[in-house]
Structure formats: C-alpha cells, structure tokens
Amino acid sequence: MLGLIRVGVPLGRSGGAFGAIPSADPGGRLTGWSTDRVVRPMDPTLEWTQHCAVFEAVTKFVENQHGVVGRHQLADLGLTKSSVYRLTKSPQWEAATPRVLRRRGTSRTKGQGVAIAVLDAGPQAFLSHESAAAWWGHRGSNLDHPVHVSISKSWIVDNPIARVHRIRSLPPLWRDELMGVPTLRPEYVALHLFATSHYERAERIVETMWSGGLLDGRSLIRFLATLAKRGRNGVVALRRYLDVRGPDYIPSDSGLESRTRQLLEGAGILLRQQVNLGSESSWLGRVDFCHPTVPFVLEVQSEFHHGSLVDSRADARRIGRLSDAGFVVVEITDIDVWTRPSKVVSLVRAGIAEAHRHTQRSVL
Numbered sequence: 001m002l003g004l005i006r007v008g009v010p011l012g013r014s015g016g017a018f019g020a021i022p023s024a025d026p027g028g029r030l031t032g033w034s035t036d037r038v039v040r041p042m043d044p045t046l047e048w049t050q051h052c053a054v055f056e057a058v059t060k061f062v063e064n065q066h067g068v069v070g071r072h073q074l075a076d077l078g079l080t081k082s083s084v085y086r087l088t089k090s091p092q093w094e095a096a097t098p099r100v101l102r103r104r105g106t107s108r109t110k111g112q113g114v115a116i117a118v119l120d121a122g123p124q125a126f127l128s129h130e131s132a133a134a135w136w137g138h139r140g141s142n143l144d145h146p147v148h149v150s151i152s153k154s155w156i157v158d159n160p161i162a163r164v165h166r167i168r169s170l171p172p173l174w175r176d177e178l179m180g181v182p183t184l185r186p187e188y189v190a191l192h193l194f195a196t197s198h199y200e201r202a203e204r205i206v207e208t209m210w211s212g213g214l215l216d217g218r219s220l221i222r223f224l225a226t227l228a229k230r231g232r233n234g235v236v237a238l239r240r241y242l243d244v245r246g247p248d249y250i251p252s253d254s255g256l257e258s259r260t261r262q263l264l265e266g267a268g269i270l271l272r273q274q275v276n277l278g279s280e281s282s283w284l285g286r287v288d289f290c291h292p293t294v295p296f297v298l299e300v301q302s303e304f305h306h307g308s309l310v311d312s313r314a315d316a317r318r319i320g321r322l323s324d325a326g327f328v329v330v331e332i333t334d335i336d337v338w339t340r341p342s343k344v345v346s347l348v349r350a351g352i353a354e355a356h357r358h359t360q361r362s363v364l
Contacts, residue, residue: 054083055090059103065180067106070119071099096120097161110143115181117147117162124152126175127183128165129192133205135183136214141205150184150192165192174227186214187223194241195234200262203241207258210251217247243270250274250286256334257288260300260344263337264289267345269352271298277322284325285318295327296355298348302334328355 057077062069074084087093088101096102097120106112114135118125127135129148134141146163152170174185184192186209193202209215220242224235244265249272261273271289277297278284289298301315319329330351336344 054079062103066112066115067103068096068112068115068119069101072123114143114147118149118181121149121151121159121162121164124170125149126170127181129196132184132189135178136186138205138208187219191234191238194237199237207251217242217245217249221247244272246272256302256337257300260337263341263344264348269348284321291352294352294355294359296352297322297327297329299331301331328358
C-alpha cells in the first residue's frame with residue numbers, strides 16, 4: 001500500500017477527496033475538506049533506493065573496520081533513528097554487543113574481537129596498554145581477553161568484554177587509527193606500560209618499539225613535555241628509562257647488550273647505550289656503553305663474533321683512539337655477562353672510579 005505524505009503545495013479551488021485533507025472546527029467537528037495542502041502518495045521505489053544506499057554505505061564502511069560498526073558511528077554516517085532501527089532488524093546484521101553491530105558472514109577474527117571491545121566502550125575509547133603494544137606489532141605482547149581499552153574520564157560506560165581504564169585526557173596528537181581500530185600512540189602506550197608492568201618488562205617492550213621505529217627519544221621527550229603531568233602514573237619510570245638513553249640513543253638488536261644493561265641497572269649503575277663519541281673532524285666511534293658524566297666506556301664483546309684476528313685488530317685500534325682521547329675503557333665478554341655477573345659489576349665500578357680520578361687530575 002502506498003504511504004501518504006503532506007506537502008505544502010496550494011491547490012487553489014480544486015480539491016477532491018484524494019487531493020484534499022479533512023478540516024474541523026474548534027470543537028473537533030468535521031466541517032469539510034481543506035484544499036490548501038495536498039496529500040500525495042510516497043514513491044516506494046525512491047524510499048527503497050534511499051534505504052539501499054544507506055545500507056551500502058554502512059557495508060562499505062565496515063570493510064575497513066573488521067566487519068563491525070559502533071552505534072555511535074551510525075549517526076556520523078548520516079543514519080536517522082528509523083534507519084538504524086531498520087539496520088538492526090535486517091537479516092544481514094546482528095548485534096555483537098548492545099552498542100556494536102556485526103555484518104553477518106564476516107570472519108570472526110582476533111582483530112574483529114579487538115574492534116568490538118574498543119567500539120563497545122564508546123566514541124572516546126582507544127586500544128591501550130599491552131593490548132596496544134601487541135596491535136603495534138610487539139610479538140611478546142598478546143591480545144587475549146580482556147582487551148585493554150582507555151577512555152576519557154568524562155565518558156562512563158559498562159564494558160564487560162574489555163578492561164577499561166579511565167584517564168584524564170586523550171589529546172588527538174597521541175591517538176591514532178591502526179588497522180581499523182582506534183589505538184593510542186606508542187608514546188602513550190609506553191607510559192601505560194611503565195605504570196602497570198614490572199620495569200624490566202616495560203623496558204623490553206618499549207625498547208622493541210624504539211628499535212622498530214615506532215617511537216624514539218625525541219618523540220618521548222615531546223610526549224612527556226605535553227602530557228606527563230606531575231603525579232601521573234608511570235612518569236617517573238619513563239623518565240628514568242629515557243634519561244639513561246638520551247634523545248639520540250640507537251637501540252641495539254643485541255640481546256647481549258640488553259642483558260648487560262639490566263645487570264648493571266640492577267647494581268645501581270646507569271650507563272648510556274650506543275653513544276657516538278668524538279666530533280665531525282675527529283670521530284672516535286660508537287661505543288656500547290658510556291658513563292653520562294665521566295670519561296668511561298664499556299665495550300661488550302662476543303668471543304665468537306669478535307674472536308678473529310681482523311676484528312681483534314680493529315677493536316684494538318678503536319680502543320687506542322678512545323684511550324688517547326682520555327677515556328677509561330673496560331672490555332667484557334658474553335661469557336662474563338652470562339656466567340660471571342659479579343665480575344662484570346666489579347670491573348665496571350673500578351673503571352668508573354678510575355675515570356673519576358682522571359677527571360680530578362685534569363682539573364688540578
């Protein structure tokens with residue numbers, strides 16, 4: 001049956017039962033037919049075309065969002081309440097949660113589960129913490145439930161499928177969309193990791209993200225300057241991590257160097273890693289570890305990789321240049337690091353003490 005709509009088109013004196021609408025007096029009694037507005041049938045073909053266009057737009061949208069859409073996103077796509085209602089009753093769609101719709105027939109992947117968890121938390125929700133680290137590509141992190149999601153404190157929502165963290169602010173600069181899921185930037189993830197994980201685990205994850213080019217010293221400095229206010233969880237540990245390395249630090253892919261750094265930090269010795277020494281006119285080379293205030297250098301050698309005569313001669317020349325420039329150089333091996341950690345700590349402390357004495361003699 002054709003639906004009827006009223007449009008404001010004057011008919012003059014013409015009228016008729018189909019082209020006019022009934023009029024009544026103030027008492028509600030029918031007095032006749034008013035011919036000032038026409039009642040015309042709605043075109044069902046046009047209505048169906050509009051309906052299909054809306055459905056097609058939503059279907060195309062979810063292709064890049066793992067086959068799901070949040071109800072809050074439908075209004076941004078131009079859907080009215082009636083269109084949303086029709087969509088929910090369509091056999092092509094089902095409710096993944098009360099706030100998220102899923103396109104039937106799409107694969108139930110891990111990515112879809114992550115997208116559902118984030119979208120269910122509302123328009124100001126972003127994947128965060130170790131879940132975000134995994135989404136950024138860190139293999140040691142996982143996306144198992146519950147997925148970690150951060151939302152603005154002003155947004156209150158009950159989300160049974162995610163672990164929701166309420167934070168003070170989510171500036172646009174430190175949030176992103178990664179593979180169809182709203183996700184916090186690696187710098188923010190680093191802060192969350194240092195706030196909620198053991199320092200050593202957070203350090204390993206952030207180091208891996210730094211090695212992969214997802215963040216660096218300068219981006220962390222900008223992040224801390226713009227967002228890390230006094231009292232925010234994780235700030236102290238993140239500053240400690242960054243202070244040891246500096247803005248120009250280049251992470252090493254060597255597990256040996258990572259183990260050496262952890263061993264020394266456990267003994268209260270903080271050294272900068274992968275530091276370029278010298279100037280443009282007299283470059284001394286890049287060293288494994290360097291003390292931040294005194295001329296002390298620690299070189300960690302693998303007996304297997306640096307045992308050849310050529311490598312030994314090259315190392316000797318480099319260490320000679322460092323010594324001539326006034327640096328105290330201590331060399332240790334991978335066997336020392338893995339089997340004689342107390343020896344490593346003793347050698348490093350002795351070397352730093354000697355560098356202090358050199359500094360004092362030069363001042364005198």
